[in-house]
Amino acid sequence: MEKTDVLVIGGSAAGIVAATTGKSFYPDKKFMVLRKEENVLVPCGIPYVFGTLANSEQNLVPDAGLKNAGVKLEIAEVTEIDQQNKIVKTADGKKIGFEKLVLSTGSTPAGVQWLPGSDLENVFSIPKNKTYLDQVKIKLEACNNIVVIGGGFIGVEIADELGKTGKNVTIVELMPHILSLAFDEELAVRAEEILEARGITIKAGQGVKEISGKDKVKGVLLNDNESIKADAVILATGYRPNTKLAEVSGIKTNDMNFIKVNEYMQTENPDIFAVGDCAEKYSFLTRTLKGVMLASTSCAEARIAGANLYKLSRVRSFGGTIAIFSTVIGDTAFGAAGVTEVIAKERGFEIVSGIFEGIDKHPGTLPDTKKQIVKLIASKKSGVMMGGEVIGGQSTGELINLIGFAIQNRMTVDAIMTAQIGTHPLLTAPPTAYPLIKAAEIIMKKQQEE
């Protein structure tokens, strides 16, 4: 029987990072990744396969990273984990022994079995599966009218990419606005305006009654009985964790069906870790269970698990997801971290928010200067940072990470307001009106007026 020291099941972002970080911390140990799929797609790159990228080949995670790190990679599906004897069994009858195990089995589209017509031809979901998605791409080429159900990040990105190829695209979203888990209304509205200006139709605050058609999709019927013509429907209605393997192997899952883990990313069995979309998550701020699935969260968990495999030498723990998102619509970028104002209030937090609109270069006469809008949400009395939302240009991705760092470090708006921020004409907002700082200042002014 083959034996390895550390076995990682699943080879997408979380699995790769758990294995490579682990190998880096424990170079003398043998590491092996078992992966079901022949190829792994860059998960966040999937929407771009439908427009910006020529094909899914351009969106593959290279295997070289694992090999260069000295991690063995095998393609196999694990069907059972024998916790007692520390052995896994694969679908083709192989057995592999391990000392430490990491579960990074990922997630699968949640599906909408309850929705009439969801089994019609040309109703597609977006699994992280190259073969399936290659088929979807080919089939969509013959379709002109496409309805995307779900206005979260995946739905919005796919809609925008399909719009780029000249399709007539409609997003249907149940909540009053798209992207509403990440953005408060005043920023979500900007995203809607940009999408609409790019020719995308948005039906927000609208449920779907049925997908109509005989064999093939003909249209989508909304709750208010409006009917939208459609040659294809894309379900962007979220994902569920892949936990079947854990369940059949006696590894505990939580009420939301994620694998239960502690802050060190260990399951109840201290030699078995779980990371990424399949692993239980709490919100860093609200401390409620979360179903959020993000590469940022997954990779942080995976690095912690990798470092903790053989010894908990530095109390490296995962304090809960801050849910740092970013995306691009047209040439405008959007980022969010922490909680929105709406969610904070729902959970009973007394908060205060500030919003500032500036520019992302300076002077504004420089070519390619874009608007930059920053909204911050902070605890009312303590001023501790709880959330941030950004609209801007190319620098938005790192600016939202900066806000994420502020939240992780429990910085107060006071500390933000007096922080040192490097600025450069071609790279950032002006030092005199840096939107992050100005938003903090607005919050402090509000605090003072109380």
Next chain:
Amino acid sequence: MEKTDVLVIGGSAAGIVAATTGKSFYPDKKFMVLRKEENVLVPCGIPYVFGTLANSEQNLVPDAGLKNAGVKLEIAEVTEIDQQNKIVKTADGKKIGFEKLVLSTGSTPAGVQWLPGSDLENVFSIPKNKTYLDQVKIKLEACNNIVVIGGGFIGVEIADELGKTGKNVTIVELMPHILSLAFDEELAVRAEEILEARGITIKAGQGVKEISGKDKVKGVLLNDNESIKADAVILATGYRPNTKLAEVSGIKTNDMNFIKVNEYMQTENPDIFAVGDCAEKYSFLTRTLKGVMLASTSCAEARIAGANLYKLSRVRSFGGTIAIFSTVIGDTAFGAAGVTEVIAKERGFEIVSGIFEGIDKHPGTLPDTKKQIVKLIASKKSGVMMGGEVIGGQSTGELINLIGFAIQNRMTVDAIMTAQIGTHPLLTAPPTAYPLIKAAEIIMKKQQEE
């Protein structure tokens, strides 16, 4: 006699921010800015007046910011401060009373009076003076061979901008590499390679013996007796604080001739504050006196002074400069924060560094993907972050700010390695190989091997 509550002397970045922040915190007080110059140039934008921007009109700080904030602006030069009676006198004989005073008198080119030929025609410095710089721009149009003395940020930026207009430009730098206060050798070399590929000649490790010519510049003679042909010379040899007004008014300056201030930005007179280029600075990390002049530092100081004017209600203090720089050469951006490896070692710190080279989008097949290199410097035993250097694309400006936040929060490499970082294909490096995190991981591995 006119009377105001808060009087700010100087109307560039630090003065504007001190006044507007102050007005925001103390809306019932009357604020006034006295400014010597008719127009204020965006200081960091000055190099771009010589290439990217059509003229200096495009690089003016709008006065609207002050007016909208309710701050009165007057053009006048203050010649004396009567501390006893809380009155300033202006060059045109006016007297203005104040309760609180902020000195933000800025800086002036240091000059090279010791250098033979420095008074020849077509030897220019780069003061923050629109009229002078407009003249320089016109005169440079007739020059083909230009020597820039000094390879710091201003020298490099001006050289690159002049190169864009087709001039034959040489940078002469005394240190072995350009930008060496901000970057260690391995990164400074990249900047040199890019400049050279763009047609700029670099003479590093070279002192200037004299600027030659009769009335007008003919050339520059280096210490090794090499002679470089030149129609014009630009002195980018640093700035000295404008502290004459403070000195004649009995306000203390330090050994480097900056106005002495405490961490609340107060001079010895608690009603008089000083901020920006004219104010004393310590290094956040090495605790040595610094002559660094940066908008990032200035504006942080100004915000602190503005908030502290009437009450030190929250112990808002300036902990020393982190010296966050960023710049762009061609289409490659450079950023630095904290101390370099060389400087840390010189000051006796036991440090460990890590460098990682990745990409700034993912997958790398996406259009406009650039290399991203991150070097981190940390305290050897504690892992506390001491410095960072970045080369990359458009996101470099905020990425170096992220590193700045990590330094300000005294984050350890451990905390960086396990931090949550949002990623997006079009905006950031991949989550599996995010250079900031990987550089931290390399440091931790080195720590472990000790």
